[in-house]
Amino acid sequence: MAKKGGSKQKKMNARVDFTPMVDMIMLLVTFFMLCTTLLKPQTMEITMPSDKEDLQDEQRNQAKASEAITILIGEDNTLYYFEGTPENAKLVKTTYGKNGIRAELMKKNAKAQQKVAELDKKYETIEVNEKTKEDYKKALSEIKNGKGTPTVVIKASDKATYKNVIDVLDEMQICTIGKYVIDNFTDADQAMIDNLGK
DSSP: OOOTTOOOOOOOOOOOOOHHHHHHHHHHHHHHHHHHHHOOOOOOOOOOOOOOTTSOHHHHHOOOGGGEEEEEEOSTTOEEEEESOGGGOOOEEEOSSTTTHHHHHHHHTHHHHHHHHHHHHHHTSSOOOHHHHHHHHHHHHHHHTSTTOOEEEEEEOTTSOHHHHHHHHHHHHHTTOOEEEEEOOOHHHHHHHHHHTO
């Protein structure tokens, strides 16, 4: 005999279990926290002139004339350089990049470039750890600041752009120049540039 009143439907509770979602979120948070702490900012090391008190001002400002290169950054992305002291220097107009100032710096710093290549070859087979990194940095610094490497004086005019100065500083890193300084652009420097075209 059939039951009266029809069939009674069973009510189901719609319940979503969020426990796996919490686990996944915790994994993602942990992953991003680790990734951000492992990333180190890329910075450029600048070796500034010595400020030892036992050095006289003449010694501090004097660079060996045969190893000195002065780079003048002018307006409208112009670039000039001369070797030695300004009194008997021949100013040369050049460009940025590998066929310009980089070629000149590479030529002047050829010995250091060769030593850096040998150092890189030596350390490419060694296991990398904190001690080897420190040893490599120390050896690289000794090569960059060794005898016979050029001393570069960078002078930017008021009309030079920030990008121009950064481009020249990049060339110092590319050419493994260890001894360079940013100096004031003087009226005598501007006069040298103005007299170049005459």
